[in-house]
Amino acid sequence: GVIGFTSYRAGESGVKTWQGTVGSTTSRNYNLQFRDSVVIYPVWDGFDLGADTDMNPELDRPGDYPITQYPLHQLPLNHLIDNLLVRGALGVGFGMDGKGMYVSNITVEDCAGSGAYLLTHESVFTNIAIIDTNTKDFQANQIYISGACRVNGLRLIGIRSTDGQGLTIDAPNSTVSGITGMVDPSRINVANLAEEGLGNIRANSF
Numbered sequence: 351g352v353i354g355f356t357s358y359r360a361g362e363s364g365v366k367t368w369q370g371t372v373g374s375t376t377s378r379n380y381n382l383q384f385r386d387s388v389v390i391y392p393v394w395d396g397f398d399l400g401a402d403t404d405m406n407p408e409l410d411r412p413g414d415y416p417i418t419q420y421p422l423h424q425l426p427l428n429h430l431i432d433n434l435l436v437r438g439a440l441g442v443g444f445g446m447d448g449k450g451m452y453v454s455n456i457t458v459e460d461c462a463g464s465g466a467y468l469l470t471h472e473s474v475f476t477n478i479a480i481i482d483t484n485t486k487d488f489q490a491n492q493i494y495i496s497g498a499c500r501v502n503g504l505r506l507i508g509i510r511s512t513d514g515q516g517l518t519i520d521a522p523n524s525t526v527s528g529i530t531g532m533v534d535p536s537r538i539n540v541a542n543l544a545e546e547g548l549g550n551i552r553a554n555s556f
Contacts, residue, residue, distance in 0.1 A: 351382035351429065357389045364389030364396050364436070369403040376414035378402075383430040389439070396436030396458065399446035400469065401425050423447035423469040423496070435459075442467045443483060449473065449497075462486040464494060464516075471497030479505040487515050495521035498541070506531035 357364035365384065368377040378401040389396040402408075402423050410417050415425060427448035433455040436443040443458030447469035454476040458465040465483030468475075478501065483492045495501070501524060518537040519526065525542040 351384045352387045353383055353385045355387040357387075357392065359390070360392040360394075362392070362394045363398040363441075364392040364439070366395070366398040367400065369400050370406065370408055371412055374412060376411050378411070378414055378425065379427070379429075380425075381428050384432075384434060385430065386433045388435045389437070391438040392436075392440065394439070394441040395445055395463075396439040396441075396443045396461070397434055397445065398442070399427075399429065399431070400448075401427055402447055402469075420449070424449040424471050426450055431456075436461065439463070443480075444468075446470060452476075453478075457481070458483055460485060463488055464490045464492060466493045466495075468493075468495045468499070469497070470495060470499055473497075473499045475499060475501045475504075477503040477505075479507065481505075481507045484516060489515050491516040491518070491520040493519045493521070495524050498523040500524065501526040501528075503528040504530070506533050 352365055367379045371377060384397065384399065425448055429451060431453045435457045437459045439461040442463045443461040443465045444456055445467040449471040451473040453473065457479040459481040461483045462485055465480035466478065480492055484490055504526060506518060506529065517539050518533055519540060521540045523541050525544060526540045527544040
């Protein structure tokens with residue numbers, strides 16, 4: 351992984367793990383650390399920490415956990431992810447997949463695409479800040495979480511108005527608590543919303 355690393359104007363993603371198979375065997379990564387690192391103005395994504403690819407889907411993972419044991423995007427990657435900053439990505443700010451992980455202290459600022467695109471399952475996210483993302487107003491959500499995860503501490507801050515397309519938070523299977531920022535409740539799609547503070551208003555139910 352990377353610890354204490356700065357990527358500036360990378361030609362693709364700032365930090366990327368290999369996704370899929372090379373030749374006849376898997377090249378996926380496990381047990382890595384991504385800590386105390388910064389990606390600034392990458393041409394594509396900021397941190398892209400997935401293991402399974404959607405671009406050329408594979409029927410199985412040769413030399414690795416089979417799909418029957420761990421379905422697509424649900425590998426037990428066991429990465430340690432903490433204290434990362436992304437600014438000015440032309441793609442997604444922070445993306446990952448995997449199952450059963452703990453992720454904390456992520457800040458994403460001023461990205462053209464989604465702030466966070468998380469194909470994750472049964473993972474816990476703590477202290478996530480999304481600031482001025484989806485600035486190109488794509489048909490994308492500022493934060494997307496596919497599986498049943500828990501998010502505690504989600505800061506949504508920005509000097510720009512809310513984007514016209516997509517949701518601010520799209521986490522249809524997750525429980526989210528501790529939302530702060532001027533967030534339109536109609537742009538939130540989560541399974542469970544607990545102890546939410548939207549600006550100066552507390553919403554009791556949706």
